[in-house]
Amino acid sequence: MKLERAYLGLAFAFFALKGATLLGNALTFPRLKREAPPIPADLKVSILVPARDEAHNLPRTLPGVLNQPVTEVLLLDDGSQDGTPEVARRLGAQVLSGQLLPPGWMGKSWACQQLAQAASGDILIFTDADVRWQEGAAQAVVHELWARQADLLTVLPRPEDLTLGARFLTPLVDNVVQTFLPYPLLQTRWPLATTANGAVMAFRREAYWSLGGHATVKMEMLEDTVFARHLKAGGHCVTQASGQTLIGVRMYRSYPESIQGFSKNAVGVHLNSRPLMVGLAVWQFAAYTLPWLLPARTPAWQALRAMTLLERTLVNLVTGRHAPADLLEGLLGPITPLLALPGYRRALKPHVTWKGRDYPQ
Known part of the structure; x- marks a missing residue:
């Protein structure tokens, strides 16, 4: 029970901080x-x-x-x-x-x-x-x-x-x-x-x-x-x-192309720290995917699930993407950490290939 309360507290704080940042940026x-x-x-x-x-x-x-x-x-x-x-x-x-x-x-x-x-x-x-x-x-x-x-x-x-x-x-x-x-x-x-x-x-x-x-x-x-x-x-x-x-x-035309692009920048985005990258990948899974793998026994769990669905929709509204397909991207929130896993795996390699050239990373 203590572990559950600690997890919920951390998850709500995480989404509250992101929500406050999004609201500030909207303004x-x-x-x-x-x-x-x-x-x-x-x-x-x-x-x-x-x-x-x-x-x-x-x-x-x-x-x-x-x-x-x-x-x-x-x-x-x-x-x-x-x-x-x-x-x-x-x-x-x-x-x-x-x-x-x-x-x-x-x-x-x-x-x-x-x-x-x-x-x-x-x-x-x-x-x-x-x-x-x-x-x-x-x-x-x-x-x-x-x-x-x-x-x-x-x-x-x-x-x-x-x-x-x-x-x-x-x-x-x-x-x-x-x-x-x-x-x-x-x-x-x-x-x-x-x-x-x-x-x-x-x-x-x-x-x-x-x-x-x-x-x-x-x-x-x-x-x-x-x-x-x-x-x-x-x-x-x-x-x-x-x-x-x-x-x-139109940066990428397919999921495999986006995995290539995601992986080439993943280490740099995480300040060139692979441990930081892996740690944050684990947390993304815990914050977005785990609430859907465990039973939602209380309103707190149901609220957490709702947050995982709303975030991308709200971001798209702020950045001017209002089409129905854009707003439905929010439904991808819970599975996004899983979809990113192939990119993280490629990012752990010592070299990255981009535009037919091989670079160390």
Whole structure:
């Protein structure tokens, strides 16, 4: 009985803390606004797209990027084998051919470094090839960066066009940020209280090169957040915003793809500590799955079950995902720790494979 009371007390405290964080972020976390003013005529803005084997994504995403009112859009082909540069040129993009990956570099960081060296913008906006930009998105990004006097603005794109398999894990990026990371804490000077999403990162040029560009994170799998931590540690301002209806992403097309993506970042997200990762995985099972494996003899157990179902639905409402299928994702809460197990198992390996390249982790 004492063990049961202790477990229930810990579980309720856990969900109360996450709920309070979500409520705070619903009130304070910035959202991109469609009515942002035009980009000043004298401000040069470069949108930079690293691309490796992205021919399947570019017809859906690149036209929206090319339609943004910016100085230039550069796409770098990072050794693709699927016709990516041909598709990009056919769509009207200016395509750069990437140099061979040097020893000691991760592929994406090397591609971004080359793009930055070629760019002329005062603002450098890196965006992934699977990110879809709507009309007004670039103005909103630049306005948010300027209004908050930030050196780096990172945008969390809204997940879209999700298959059933992709829904299992892909939207958890929003869940982690919105329920674990209070926006006021993210705005403190503490470097570890920082998050970034490599899908969209807008830098002031001087701040970006003050650290040597992506060279400062050349061997980091979680290069986006680590870069943001380095910037904050150097006294720069880092801020975040939700993409809402202006910037969306179809990150993975299936459950196996999401497992690959989940596993490559899992160790970095847990501060490069495998024991911490395993411990939190066990707790996630205890908090979300265990209440459904034990008999709900009291109202407290029934309330705990309800919390496991409501969390993802509430997060989706806060991040602008209101479709019935989005709201029904809450039903996945109790089985999410089980669905994540293959990703944790892959993350325990000493190497990770991504985009056809093998990296130590």
